[in-house]
Amino acid sequence: MPEATRAGPTTTDLYEVSMALSYLREGMTRPAAFSCFVRDLPPGRGFLVAAGAEPVLDFLARYRLGPAEIEVFAEAMRRPPRELAPLLGLRFTGEVRAVPEGRVVLPGEPLLEITAPLPQAQLAETFVLNQLSHQTAVAAKCARCVLAARGRPVVDFSLRRTHGTEAGFQAARLAAMAGFAGTSNVAAAHAERLPAVGTMAHSYVEAFEDEEAAFLAFARAHPGPVTFLVDTYDTDSGVAAAARVLHALGRSAGSAVRLDSGDLAAQAFRARAMLDRAELPEVRIVASGGLDEFAVDDLVRSGAPIDVFAVGTRIGVSADAPYLDSAYKLVAYDGRPVMKLSAAKVSAPGRKQVFRGPGCRDVIGLAEEPAPPGTVPLLETLMRGGVRCAPRSPLADARARLAADLAELPAAARAIRSPVPVRPSVSPPLAALTDRVRQRIERAVLAPYGHFT
Known part of the structure; x- marks a missing residue:
């Protein structure tokens, strides 16, 4: 089980606790709806991939504020624990609706919505944003690598450079969801039933007198197909040594050589x-070393005879787009739709639904409105009363959802360079509600200060 699922209630920002305590003291415990969405796609992205809902559900299902948590909060707030007594015993009893993992999502579309008593929904914010923002960004990066490889296998080598082992576990899982063929992460491979893959390091080759001795020793320790790292000193000499060893042992079937630096295409x-001159046409070539979807795309376009791409650092941290412009906004309280009017950060009011049509032509509407003809709703109810009401989604199902959505997505949005995102439209009922709420706020809040007449 990933470490993220063991995070507790104190894994939060201090102001969430401060607000929740104030709500409780004011008796503000009526149902509140919060929506988590990404305002705009990062540069160079034509789509995102929904991910992270599963750990959020785990976190909320076991959420309890006991004496130990109150002690931690009190210490952080420099107040005696008795003053935080209203928080004691609080647990999550609300509803969670989310886009299932693996679905393609577009800017402005809610990834997840929580409806719960206001203090509970507020306390969920930090963990929700942490999980959905990171995992959605990495999942999109992984999906783009698979697209760039055009059917050639891609494997995950990211663990050693991710921002912590938890992030490494998530990257391996998300890579598998995107269609990667394996991971070097042993813990993730075991937990998620993924193929574990790996070769050797340059240090292994350097520990022996020469490359041939290293390859022979490695092959003796590992029966079956092997992969030799051939560019520790000189690539040509490394390939020649690998060919001699594979011939001598009769181990060419399924084996490979790995290139890790320099001009990989050449x-x-x-x-x-x-390898062909040595009569080893079945020996594959694996490429690694700072790869991402852009490098993979270049290599495939060059016609380079690379059979497998091993990507690591750049996907594990989503290097070119390491964060999302994500938000978790209150959209209704006690039946009253609310919205934010700050410049460039306007949020639409009301609980929402995303209706998907052919070609990922989406409509963002209100949760209670009927689906437009030819569309299907994306957000599904996954938790009621603080209890899961849907089984955990298998990784294979998420992979199938992603493959189907990518096939529907226009080619311009799937492009590796200069993609053109599909923009969702807004339903007439949501547009009308937004106008009404804006006018209400302008009359009640802004007009007395002379901002509006």
Whole structure:
């Protein structure tokens, strides 16, 4: 089980606790609806991939504020624990609606909505944003790598450079959801039933007198297909040594050589020619070393004879787009729709639904309105009364959802460079509600100060 699912109620921002305590003291415990969404896509992205809902559900299902948590909060607030007594015993009893993991999502669309007594819904904010923001960003990066590879296998080598082991576990899982063929992360491979993959490091080769001795020793320790890292000193000599060892042991079927630095395309062409001359056409070429979807796309377009791409650092941290412009906004309280009017950060009021049509032509509407003809709703109710009401979604199901959505997405949005995102439209009922709420706020809040007449 990923470490994220063991985070407790004190994994939060201090102001969430301060607000929740104030709400309780004011008796403001009526149902509140909060919506989590991404305002705009990062540069260079044509879509996002919903991810992170599962750990959010785990977190909320076991959420309890006991004496230990109250002590921690009191210490942080520099107040005696007795003053935080209204928080004692609080647990999550609300509803969660979310886009299932693996679905393609577009800017402005809610990834997840929570409806719960106001203090509970407020306390969920930090964990919800933490999980959905990171995992949605990484999942999109992984999906783009699979698209760039155009059917060639991609494997995850990201663990050693992710921002913590929890993030490494998530990256391996999200990569598998996107269609990666395996991961180097042993814990993730075991927990998620994924193929574990790996080769050797340059240090292994350096520990021996020469490359041939290293490859022989490695093959003796590992029966079956092996992958030799051939560019520790000189790629041509490394490929030649690998060919001699594979011939001598009769182990060419399923085996590979790995290129990890330099001009990978040029090296791949030379390595392929050398392996073919050595009558080893079945030996594959694996490429690694700072790869992401842009490098993979270049290599595929060059025609380089690379059979497998091993990507690591850049996908594990979503290097070119490491954060999302995500938000968790109150959209209704006690039946009253609310919205934010701050410049460039306007939020639409009311609980919502996303209706998906062919080609991912989406309509953002109100949760209670009927689906427009030819569309299906994306958000599903996954928790009621603080208890899961839907089984945990298998990784294979998320993978199938993503593959189906990517096939529907216009080619321009799937493009690796200069993608053109599909923009969702807004339903007439949601547009009308937004206008009414804006006018109400302008009359009640802004007009007395002379901002509006």
